[in-house]
Amino acid sequence: MLTPFEVIFANIAQGIALLDSDLRVLVVNNRLSQLLQIPELTMGMDAKAIAEQMPAHTQARLWLTHLVTEQKSLQQEIEVGNGLLSLTSTPVSEGHWLIQCKDISAHAAIKKELSEQTNLFDTTLANMPHGLCMFDADKNLMLCNAAYSRLYSLPEQLTRPGTPLQQILDHRVTVGNAPAHRETYFDVVAEAALKRAVASQNISLMDGRVIKISHSPMENGGYVAAHEDVTDAVRADEQIKYMAGHDPLTGLPNRTLLREKIDRELAVSGKTSSLLCLDLDRFKEVNDSLGHAVGDLLLKAVADRLTDCLRDGDSIARLGGDEFVIFQTDVQSRDQASSLAQRIIDVVDKAFIIDGKSVRIGVSIGISMAPDDGDMGDSLLRHADTALYKAKAMGRGTFCFFETVMDADRQARRDLETVLQQALESNQFELYYQPQVDTITEQVVGFEALLRWHHPERGLVSPVEFIPLAEETGMIVPIGEWVLRQACKDAASWPADIGVAVNLSPLQFKSQTLAHTVVSALGDAGLPASRLELEITESVLLTDNDTALATLHHIRSLGVRIAMDDFGTGYSSLSYLRLFPFDKIKIDQSFIRELGNSKDCAAIVKAVVDLGASLGITTTAEGVETSDQLNRVREQGCSEIQGYLFGKPLPISSVHELLKRHSPEAA
Numbered sequence: 001m002l003t004p005f006e007v008i009f010a011n012i013a014q015g016i017a018l019l020d021s022d023l024r025v026l027v028v029n030n031r032l033s034q035l036l037q038i039p040e041l042t043m044g045m046d047a048k049a050i051a052e053q054m055p056a057h058t059q060a061r062l063w064l065t066h067l068v069t070e071q072k073s074l075q076q077e078i079e080v081g082n083g084l085l086s087l088t089s090t091p092v093s094e095g096h097w098l099i100q101c102k103d104i105s106a107h108a109a110i111k112k113e114l115s116e117q118t119n120l121f122d123t124t125l126a127n128m129p130h131g132l133c134m135f136d137a138d139k140n141l142m143l144c145n146a147a148y149s150r151l152y153s154l155p156e157q158l159t160r161p162g163t164p165l166q167q168i169l170d171h172r173v174t175v176g177n178a179p180a181h182r183e184t185y186f187d188v189v190a191e192a193a194l195k196r197a198v199a200s201q202n203i204s205l206m207d208g209r210v211i212k213i214s215h216s217p218m219e220n221g222g223y224v225a226a227h228e229d230v231t232d233a234v235r236a237d238e239q240i241k242y243m244a245g246h247d248p249l250t251g252l253p254n255r256t257l258l259r260e261k262i263d264r265e266l267a268v269s270g271k272t273s274s275l276l277c278l279d280l281d282r283f284k285e286v287n288d289s290l291g292h293a294v295g296d297l298l299l300k301a302v303a304d305r306l307t308d309c310l311r312d313g314d315s316i317a318r319l320g321g322d323e324f325v326i327f328q329t330d331v332q333s334r335d336q337a338s339s340l341a342q343r344i345i346d347v348v349d350k351a352f353i354i355d356g357k358s359v360r361i362g363v364s365i366g367i368s369m370a371p372d373d374g375d376m377g378d379s380l381l382r383h384a385d386t387a388l389y390k391a392k393a394m395g396r397g398t399f400c401f402f403e404t405v406m407d408a409d410r411q412a413r414r415d416l417e418t419v420l421q422q423a424l425e426s427n428q429f430e431l432y433y434q435p436q437v438d439t440i441t442e443q444v445v446g447f448e449a450l451l452r453w454h455h456p457e458r459g460l461v462s463p464v465e466f467i468p469l470a471e472e473t474g475m476i477v478p479i480g481e482w483v484l485r486q487a488c489k490d491a492a493s494w495p496a497d498i499g500v501a502v503n504l505s506p507l508q509f510k511s512q513t514l515a516h517t518v519v520s521a522l523g524d525a526g527l528p529a530s531r532l533e534l535e536i537t538e539s540v541l542l543t544d545n546d547t548a549l550a551t552l553h554h555i556r557s558l559g560v561r562i563a564m565d566d567f568g569t570g571y572s573s574l575s576y577l578r579l580f581p582f583d584k585i586k587i588d589q590s591f592i593r594e595l596g597n598s599k600d601c602a603a604i605v606k607a608v609v610d611l612g613a614s615l616g617i618t619t620t621a622e623g624v625e626t627s628d629q630l631n632r633v634r635e636q637g638c639s640e641i642q643g644y645l646f647g648k649p650l651p652i653s654s655v656h657e658l659l660k661r662h663s664p665e666a667a
């Protein structure tokens, strides 16, 4: 029968043995032999014998051997199998030794896990790209990582726990990376504390960097803060915002930014404002003839000159292409807007020296006034644009204020654009033909095809009204092709010595397919190329000179004749004669009309006729209405005439009649 003490002794979790002074076992429980994995451990055994029972080189055997040789208090953690034991020898009364053995495997596992986690935390902290710091309730540093000290160039002694925040901030002031506005920095801290949640804010530093600080309050009244250098992201963001609101070429605000500014100003100021919409005259010609690089430099130079015209508070924007806008608030009167417009016209009119070349352009301006013409950016821009359209129609180099009636005009023009397309589709166009007559024989040598439009409601519409519109909308290309094909078809039914002249618009040269269209029209109609004459004005050569010249040479090489129309009305008619071997010069009717009244006109006509004769170019006098004019141009040696004296433009049916009258056997 076991005593209660023996029962407890046998069942306690610890292994226990009591050794006498000779290290013999006086008493031992089973738990000790289990834990040390010693098969036989009985009373009376000495420690040395026990050690010899144990597998060689095990930590437990070494420990026991150590006790035998040293006979002193020992405490050691030893591994047995997969477990971990804590072994202790303690001297007790009468030279006895108490041996205690505890299984601390579970405790060791927790300790190991904790140590692993601490290592992990330390590694994470050390390798975090963002600075991290922890301050206690008294604002003394608890910990910070390497990124934090790097971010603010903190010496090692300021990264030690216990360093006051103030000391760190003072150091940052001396090295120049403290928050530029200390109050915003403390706002984040205060906000986080108040919300008892994370508060983030971008803080600008004295050195220009931007740091995103996220403060999280802790239960103990302190806080953890993450510091991230977001300078690059903030700069990129600023750059994107800038680009979204600015024109990359001139650096001026764009339409979006300007519109926002106008809306903002109009909402608060309530004062009279003016908006000037600018469109450069002849810019396209410069761009096409001198190249886009020169065009870009010119736009920058224009932007500089315009900016110089502004007062403080005025706004300028480039809307794209050659369009600029100026917005002036607090305008006293329309006169003030007029004088700004005139000043702009004057400065843009002065020659620009670009790449060593002198370039001259002009500017047309449309003006709308707030609040009369609109109280929002959009409506002001739309109305100024309508006025600009009018200014351009008035002859360019001028300015024009918006008037309500203009809106109606513009709408009417838009409607006309739509109906032009319909007109082509439903055969509302017709060609009239005006005879061209030999000055000496007075025989018809050809006809000029002139377009007419039978509008279902308006009746016969003059080409003066719709050709410019067709040119603006690009509709002139399909319309011009129709004219060419119809004229070739009609002329194929005339006598073989009668030619046909067709007007070409500059835009048709841009389509790249003009030469092909000419070949196809001649082929389809069966008309010899020599019977077709194409009339161009100098504006064809003003824009994209090289391409137009190449197309002209190609067409002329087919045998088609090329005439220069309206000669003398442009600035460079003479110089274009050097550029291309024209077959005919058509002297503009404005000179013929004045023949009897102006000696200058007579002299010009004579000079052109002589020039034509010396270059072997036919000359045609346009707009001959009287016998006097006929006699004068005949005297001066002009080869052909065209004008009401010999016939107005006629429908095709009347052409056959006329041909019969002039050469009955041929018609």
Ligand SMILES: Nc1nc2c(ncn2[C@@H]2O[C@H](COP(=O)(O)O[C@H]3[C@@H](O)[C@H](n4cnc5c(=O)[nH]c(N)nc54)O[C@@H]3COP(=O)(O)O)[C@@H](O)[C@H]2O)c(=O)[nH]1
Binding pocket: 434, 448, 449, 450, 451, 462, 463, 464, 467, 480, 483, 503, 504, 505, 565, 566, 586, 589, 622, 623, 624, 625, 642, 643, 644, 645, 649
């Ligand atoms: N690109 C194209 N342009 C075309 C086409 N058809 C015509 N046009 C151009 O439209 C302008 C006006 O033409 P129109 O009203 O037909 O006027 C022509 C003649 O009627 C007029 N003319 C002729 N003789 C006289 C005259 O004695 N007196 C007088 N007051 N007017 C007269 O001149 C116009 C011909 O001009 P031009 O072409 O310069 O020879 C006009 O610019 C046409 O070119 C087309 O199909 N395509």
